[in-house]
Amino acid sequence: MTDVRADMPRPDGGGEGSGDDRVDDVQKMSTAPSQVDDASAVVGIGVVGWLRWAWRTLTSMRTALILLFLLAVASSVGSFFPQRGSNPIRVTDYIANDPKGKLLDRFGIFDVFASPWFAAIYLLLFVSLAGCVLPRSRQHWRAVRSRPPSAPRNLTRLPEHRVIDAPEDTAPQSTLDSAETWLRGARWRVDTTTYDGRTGSVAAEKGYSRETGNLLFHVALLGMLLAIAYGSLYGFKGTVIVREGSSFADSRSQFDSFNPGAAFDPESLPPFSFTLNAFHADYQRGGAQNGAAREFSADVTVVRAPGATPTKQTIQVNDPLVIGGVKAFLVGHGYAPTITIKDATGAVVFHDSVVFLPQDGNFTSTGVVKAPDTVPQIGLQGIFLPTTSIDPVTGPTSTFPAPDFPEVFIGAFVGDLGLDAGRPQSVYKLDTSKMTRIGKEQLAAGQVWELPGGHGTVTLDGYVQWASFSVARDPGKELALLAALVAISGLSLSLLVRRRRIWVRVSTDDMGVTVVEVAGLTRSEHTSVAEEVDELAGSLGTTVSRTTASLDV
Amino acid sequence: MSVNETLATYSNYLVYGAMAAYTVAMIAFAWSLASMRGRDLVPAAAAASASSGGGVAVATKADVTVGGPDDGALAPGRRSGNIGMSTMWFGTVLLFGGVLLRGLSVQRAPWGNMCEFSMTSALGVAVVFLAISLKRDVRWMGIFVVLPVLLALGASMTFLYTDAAQLVPALKSYWLVIHVSAAVICGGAFCIGAALTVLFLVADSGERRAVAGESYRLDWLARRLPESAKLDAMAYRVHAFMFPLWTFAIVAGAIWAENAWGRYWGWDPKETWAFITWVAYAAYLHARATVGWKGRKAAIVALVAFGCFLFNYFGVNMLITGLHSYAGV
Ligand code: HEM
Numbered sequence: 001m002t003d004v005r006a007d008m009p010r011p012d013g014g015g016e017g018s019g020d021d022r023v024d025d026v027q028k029m030s031t032a033p034s035q036v037d038d039a040s041a042v043v044g045i046g047v048v049g050w051l052r053w054a055w056r057t058l059t060s061m062r063t064a065l066i067l068l069f070l071l072a073v074a075s076s077v078g079s080f081f082p083q084r085g086s087n088p089i090r091v092t093d094y095i096a097n098d099p100k101g102k103l104l105d106r107f108g109i110f111d112v113f114a115s116p117w118f119a120a121i122y123l124l125l126f127v128s129l130a131g132c133v134l135p136r137s138r139q140h141w142r143a144v145r146s147r148p149p150s151a152p153r154n155l156t157r158l159p160e161h162r163v164i165d166a167p168e169d170t171a172p173q174s175t176l177d178s179a180e181t182w183l184r185g186a187r188w189r190v191d192t193t194t195y196d197g198r199t200g201s202v203a204a205e206k207g208y209s210r211e212t213g214n215l216l217f218h219v220a221l222l223g224m225l226l227a228i229a230y231g232s233l234y235g236f237k238g239t240v241i242v243r244e245g246s247s248f249a250d251s252r253s254q255f256d257s258f259n260p261g262a263a264f265d266p267e268s269l270p271p272f273s274f275t276l277n278a279f280h281a282d283y284q285r286g287g288a289q290n291g292a293a294r295e296f297s298a299d300v301t302v303v304r305a306p307g308a309t310p311t312k313q314t315i316q317v318n319d320p321l322v323i324g325g326v327k328a329f330l331v332g333h334g335y336a337p338t339i340t341i342k343d344a345t346g347a348v349v350f351h352d353s354v355v356f357l358p359q360d361g362n363f364t365s366t367g368v369v370k371a372p373d374t375v376p377q378i379g380l381q382g383i384f385l386p387t388t389s390i391d392p393v394t395g396p397t398s399t400f401p402a403p404d405f406p407e408v409f410i411g412a413f414v415g416d417l418g419l420d421a422g423r424p425q426s427v428y429k430l431d432t433s434k435m436t437r438i439g440k441e442q443l444a445a446g447q448v449w450e451l452p453g454g455h456g457t458v459t460l461d462g463y464v465q466w467a468s469f470s471v472a473r474d475p476g477k478e479l480a481l482l483a484a485l486v487a488i489s490g491l492s493l494s495l496l497v498r499r500r501r502i503w504v505r506v507s508t509d510d511m512g513v514t515v516v517e518v519a520g521l522t523r524s525e526h527t528s529v530a531e532e533v534d535e536l537a538g539s540l541g542t543t544v545s546r547t548t549a550s551l552d553v
Numbered sequence: 554m555s556v557n558e559t560l561a562t563y564s565n566y567l568v569y570g571a572m573a574a575y576t577v578a579m580i581a582f583a584w585s586l587a588s589m590r591g592r593d594l595v596p597a598a599a600a601a602s603a604s605s606g607g608g609v610a611v612a613t614k615a616d617v618t619v620g621g622p623d624d625g626a627l628a629p630g631r632r633s634g635n636i637g638m639s640t641m642w643f644g645t646v647l648l649f650g651g652v653l654l655r656g657l658s659v660q661r662a663p664w665g666n667m668c669e670f671s672m673t674s675a676l677g678v679a680v681v682f683l684a685i686s687l688k689r690d691v692r693w694m695g696i697f698v699v700l701p702v703l704l705a706l707g708a709s710m711t712f713l714y715t716d717a718a719q720l721v722p723a724l725k726s727y728w729l730v731i732h733v734s735a736a737v738i739c740g741g742a743f744c745i746g747a748a749l750t751v752l753f754l755v756a757d758s759g760e761r762r763a764v765a766g767e768s769y770r771l772d773w774l775a776r777r778l779p780e781s782a783k784l785d786a787m788a789y790r791v792h793a794f795m796f797p798l799w800t801f802a803i804v805a806g807a808i809w810a811e812n813a814w815g816r817y818w819g820w821d822p823k824e825t826w827a828f829i830t831w832v833a834y835a836a837y838l839h840a841r842a843t844v845g846w847k848g849r850k851a852a853i854v855a856l857v858a859f860g861c862f863l864f865n866y867f868g869v870n871m872l873i874t875g876l877h878s879y880a881g882v
Contacts, residue, residue: 329815
C-alpha cells in the first residue's frame with residue numbers, strides 16, 4: 001500500500017475519517033448501497049420505522065451474503081441424503097432402515113429442493129435482490145443521463161495526479177479544449193466548465209457499462225427464477241416403458257408415471273405416437289471396464305399427428321425425439337421375456353412379453369406374470385439373466401449385460417392373485433399371501449415346463465428388449481437459457497469493465513501563475529487509470545510531477 | 554471404435570516425463586524461493602501516511618515502488634527461478650502431448666473419467682500459470698503452482714488410473730467437450746486463485762505482525778512474497794476472470810443435461826455442488842464489497858469456495874452416487 005490510498009475513504013462508502021466530503025462523494029462510482037449502518041439509524045419510529053428497518057436489513061448486501069451462505073448449506077443437505085425426486089427407492093429404503101428416517105422426512109430432508117424452508121431461503125434472497133436492484137437501476141439510469149461529477153477541490157488527494165507544464169503560449173481555455181477533444185475521442189463522457197480567468201475544468205467518466213452489467217446480471221437472476229417457476233407450472237414430465245414391437249401414444253393414460261405442473265393443460269400434449277421397432281445396445285468386452293455400456297439406440301416409427309405418414313427415426317441418449325416442444329429421451333432399457341402359460345385343459349391363459357426390471361449392471365432382472373383367467377389362478381415370479389451363471393452364494397446372477405446366454409428362473413404359484421379386492425396392485429409384485437408355491441424351474445428359450453400337480457405348462461418363447469423414455473416439456477427453458485446468457489454477459493461486463501473518472505483543471509493563482517492538473521480515479525482497487533491519465537497528460541504538455549497510488553498489478 | 558493401445562502407452566510415457574520435468578521445476582522453484590532476499594514487512598506507507606494527512610498542496614513525487622522479488626535483475630534466486638520456468642514450460646509441452654495422445658487413442662476429448670479429468674486439470678493449472686507468466690513475473694509463486702499440478706498428476710496416474718477406453722453413451726456429446734473444457738480451465742484458475750489467497754493470508758499476517766512487532770512462524774515466507782495488497786488484487790483478478798466462465802460451464806452443463814436426460818437441472822449431487830461452488834464464489838465477490846468482510850474474511854470465503862470445488866471433484870465422484878458417477882470412477 002502506498003501513501004495516498006492508505007487514508008482515503010473507501011470508494012464503497014466505508015469512509016473512515018476523511019473530512020473532505022467532496023472526495024467521498026466523487027469516489028462513489030456505483031449505486032451499491034452505502035454500507036454504513038443506515039439500518040440502525042431508524043429505530044424508535046414505531047411500526048413504519050420497524051418495517052423500514054426490516055426492509056433495509058433484508059435488502060442489504062450483508063443479508064444477501066448470509067442468505068447466499070444459507071442457500072449453499074441447504075442445497076448441500078440435498079446432496080447428502082437421497083432425494084425423492086431422483087431416487088425414490090433409496091428414500092423408501094432409508095426410511096425403512098433408519099429409525100431417524102421418519103423424523104428427517106417430516107423436515108423435508110428427502111425433498112430438500114421442494115421443501116418450504118428451501119423455498120423460503122431463495123424467495124427471501126430474491127426479494128432482497130429485487131429490493132436492492134430495482135432502486136439501484138433507477139439510480140443508475142439517472143447517473144447515466146447526468147453529467148460526470150465535477151472536480152473535487154483538492155485534486156492532489158486522488159490516487160492519480162499529474163501537474164503539467166503546458167507549452168508556453170497555450171491559453172488556459174485551449175488546454176481545456178484539447179483535453180475535452182482527447183477525452184471525447186477516447187469515448188469518455190465529458191463535462192467542461194469554461195475558464196473564468198481563475199479556473200476552469202473538465203470532468204470525464206467512462207465505464208458505465210460496469211454498473212449496467214452488474215444490474216443486468218442481478219435482474220437476469222430474477223428472470224431465471226421466473227423462467228424456472230413458469231416452466232414447472234406449465235410443463236410436465238412422464239416416463240414410459242415401451243417393448244420392442246409395442247407402441248406409445250402421447251396421452252396421459254399411457255404413461256407409467258406422470259408429473260404435470262400445477263397449471264398444466266392436458267390439451268396441450270401433441271397427439272403423436274411411436275412404435276419401438278428395435279433396441280440396440282453395445283457393451284465393452286474385456287478390459288477393466290468390461291460390461292460398460294458403449295452405445296444405445298432405439299429405432300422407432302413415429303406418427304407425428306393422427307393421420308400423418310409414419311417416419312422412421314433413431315432415438316439415442318444425446319439425441320431425443322422432438323415433437324412440438326415435447327421431447328422424448330431414451331433413459332433406460334432392459335429385457336422382457338416372452339412367456340406362454342397354458343392351463344390344465346391346454347387353453348392359452350397368458351401369452352405376452354413381460355417387462356422385467358434390471359437389478360444390477362449386468363441386467364439380472366426380475367418380474368412377475370399373472371394369469372387371472374383360470375381356476376386356480378396362476379402366478380409366476382421370475383429372474384431373467386441375459387448371461388446366465390449360478391453363483392454359489394447369491395444364486396443365479398447375470399455376468400454380462402448382453403444376451404449371450406439368456407435364461408429365466410421361474411417360481412410358480414397357484415391360488416388367489418388377490419386382484420379382485422379392488423386394490424390397485426403393482427405389475428412388478430406378486431401377492432403370494434393366498435397362493436401356494438408349486439415348484440421352480442430353469443428355462444432357456446423354447447423350453448416347456450410341465451407345472452407340478454397338472455396345473456398346466458409354462459413356455460419361454462424368447463425375449464424382446466424394452467426401452468424407457470422420459471417424455472417432457474418445459475416451456476420455461478428457452479427463457480431460462482436467455483436469462484442465463486444475459487447473466488453471463490452482464491457478469492463479464494461487470495467484472496471486466498473498469499469504471500473510471502478523470503479531471504483536468506487549469507487554475508491561475510493571485511501571482512498569475514497557471515497550473516494544469518490532471519487527476520484520475522478508479523473505483524476498484526485492482527485497476528488503475530494511470531495509463532490513461534499519463535496519455536492525456538502527455539497530450540497536453542510535459543508532466544512535471546507525478547503521483548500514483550496504482551498497485552501496478 | 555477400438556482403443557489404440559500404442560498411443561495410449563505413449564501417452565502414459567509423456568505424462569511420466571511431464572511429472573519428471575515438474576519435479577525438477579519444483580526443486581528449482583523451491584531453491585529460488587529459499588535463496589530470495591526477503592523484503593521489509595513494515596510497509597513504507599504506514600510511516601508515510603502519517604504525514605500525508607492534511608491536504609498536501611504540492612504533489613509528492615512518489616513513483617511506485619514494489620518491494621519484494623520482482624525488482625533487481627540479478628536478484629538472488631533469479632537463476633533457479635528461470636530454470637524452474639523453463640522446465641515448467643517443457644513439462645507442460647510433454648503433458649499437452651500426453652493429454653493429446655490420450656484423446657487420440659480413444660478418438661474423443663480426453664476427459665471421460667477422473668483419471669483423464671485430473672490429467673487435463675493439471676494441464677489447465679499449468680497453462681493458466683504460464684499464461685499469467687507471459688504478462689508478469691510470477692516465479693515466486695511457481696512452487697505453489699507446480700505442487701498441486703504434481704499432486705493432480707500423481708493421483709491421475711495412481712489411484713485414479715483408468716485404462717484408455719470408450720465412453721458410456723451419456724458422455725457422448727459435443728457439450729461434454731464445451732462443458733468440461735470450461736470446467737477444466739476454471740479448475741486451473743480456481744487452484745491458482747486459492748494459492749494466491751493462501752499466500753495473501755501469509756503475507757497479510759506477516760505484515761500485521763511486523764507492524765505490531767510480534768514474531769511470526771511463516772515470517773521467512775511472508776518476506777519473500779509480494780505485498781499483501783498486491784496478492785489480494787491478483788487473487789481477485791483471477792477469481793473475477795473465472796466467475797463468468799464458471800457460470801458458463803454450469804450453463805453448458807445444463808444444456809447438455811437437457812439433451813441427455815430431458816431436464817436441464819435435476820439437483821443431482823454433481824449439479825448441486827457445482828451450484829454450491831458458484832454460490833460460494835459469488836459470496837466471495839460480495840464479501841469483497843461488504844464492509845467488515847473485505848480482506849481476510851473474504852479470503853477465507855474464497856478458500857471455502859475452492860473447498861466446495863474440490864469436494865465436487867473428489868467427494869461427489871467417490872462418496873455420493875448420482876448420474877455423474879462415471880464408469881471406472
Ligand atoms: C440478494 C440480494 C443481492 C444483493 C442485495 C446484491 C447486491 C450486490 C451489489 C450491491 C453488488 C455490487 C458490488 C460492487 O459494486 O462492488 C453485487 C455484485 C455482485 N453480485 Fe450481487 N446481490 C445480491 C444477490 C446476488 C446473487 C444471488 C448472486 C449470485 C449468486 C450475486 C452475484 C453477484 C456478483 C457475481 C457480483 C459482482 C461482484 C463484483 O463486481 O465484484 N448477487 N451484488
